[in-house]
Amino acid sequence: MAIMRTHYASGITPDMNGDTVTVAGWVHEIRDLGGICFLVLRDREGFIQITMVKKKTDPDLFDAGRRLNRESVVLVTGVVKEANQAPNGYEIIPEILNMLSEAESPLPMDVTGKVGADIDTRLDSRFMDLRRRKMLAAFVIRHHTLKAVRDFLTGEGFIEIHTPKVVAAATEGGTALFPITYFNREAFLNQSPQLYKQIMMAAGFDRVCEIGAIFRAEEHDTLRHLNEATSIDIEASFADHFEVMGILERLIHDVYAHISRQCEPQLSALGIELSVPELPFRRLTYDDALDIAHQHGHDIEWGDDFGTAAERAIGGAVGEHYFIIDWPTDIKPYYTHPNDDDPRYSKSFDLMHPRMELASGSQRIHSHDLLRQRIAACGLDPDGFDFYLKAFRYGMPPHAGWGLGTERLVMTMLGVENIRDVVLFPRDRKRLSP
RNA sequence: GUCCGGAUAGUGUAGUGGCCUAGCAUGGAGCCCUGUCGAGGCUCCGCCCCGGGUUCAAAUCCCGGUCCGGGCGCCA
Secondary structure (H helix, E strand, C coil), X not given: CCCCCCCCXXXXXXXXXXXXXXXXXXXXXXXXXXXXXXXXXXXXXEEEEEEEECCCCCHHHHHHHHCCCCCCXXXXXXXXXXCCCCCCCEEEEEEEEEEEECCCCCCXXXXXXXXXXXXXXXXXXXXXXXXXXXXXXXXXXXXXXXXXHXXXXXXXXXXXXXXXXXXXXXXXXXXXXXXXXXXXXXXXXXXXXXXXXXXXXXXXXXXXXXXXXXXXXXXXXXXXXXXXXXXXXXXXXXXXXXXXXXXXXXXXXXXXXXXXXXXXXXXXXXXXXXXXXXXXXXXXXXXXXXXXXXXXXXXXXXXXXCCHHHHXXXXXXXXXXXXXXXXXXXXXXXXXXXXXXXXXEECEXXXXXXXXXXXXXXXXXXXXXXXXXXXXXCCCCHHHHHHHHHHHCCCCCCEEEEEXXXXXXXXXXXCCCCHHHHCCCCCECCECCC
């Protein structure tokens, strides 16, 4: 028996009336009316009704069909028949029905959307959760988002690179790392490609990007944090922070425009009308943002980061994507370039969606001596950064870059509440499988 | 790290001391039904997280545990 599908469900149209086709997929629903029995078969692209009439269908086939378990995998060969009463105006009258894999019963969760399920239940049976149309739609959009990102950055002259995820030391200090054993040595999962993409500036690649996993061992427990996330990173030589901000806002605009054009079926499955944000995004200075926070009653000292509540107040006041620029140098990582005229401020920015931070970036320090000094000032040991600092000693161009959270980009675009719903198999503090 | 909340059939829920032999929906089994499209009708199946305590009486109150969800912090 050759397992050969001739059409996806969506590939069958009324003008194929009389054609013999083979479809394959999951038994979504069975409606047995006695003398007539409807099977709804689901595949990646849609649904197709299989109609069996007792008096016309082979008795063995009829009986096998009506006794199928929901979610079993079947291969059905039959004739397309135009039928006004059928869901899309057509159905398949089966001639051969092969059950390829019988689903056990009861199912661990409902796939049809009749009954909800808790996030924990859903993640425990994620493969089945992902059979739900809305989940598929979200991940198709995630795919097209990353494709749009790659196409855009390629067009801007970026070379995609892959840097090590197993590293010897912390990238930025601060964030907790996952320790692992590397043969007989201690190593860590990388929290960011930051140091490596900067080293690539010394390599003369000029513009690099990386889309890859980053790991944070923080024990946070929120709807917008993951311990394993996907970061979109760029680094560009002979550029300042304003130039890479321009790239970032055009990228966001471009992604929204692509998704709204190319993912209409998925957006409508999710009930979303996507509006493309207008360029340029507003630029708020840190001091401006601090004023807004103060106006909303948030008591934040100059030099402190905004808390979640203040961030939401500012986001609510702006109402669309915006940048916060000119951050105090001391709350940004050591590699952030201070302002030339007032070193208390830095050449840095965060890209904000009203709901949360999406990206942060800056012009980087390219002076070896200043960088070494800043590492020490941040309480880190410069000797641990030799492999990094070495790249700054033999010709390092001025450069700037940013890191953008893929999951946050997708979740804010789609209005998804829980970041876990835009990751296939999310890693959070509690969950290590599936 | 810290604070708050939760755990009842496979799934989602109702039930704050006796009216609970635990209700509802979905699901499963069986029967009826030739156009369903969240089909309908009838019958049946299946649940109070674990341990201890209070009480005449505990799903319900108390203590401990386990697991889960969420807020904040930190960050993307």
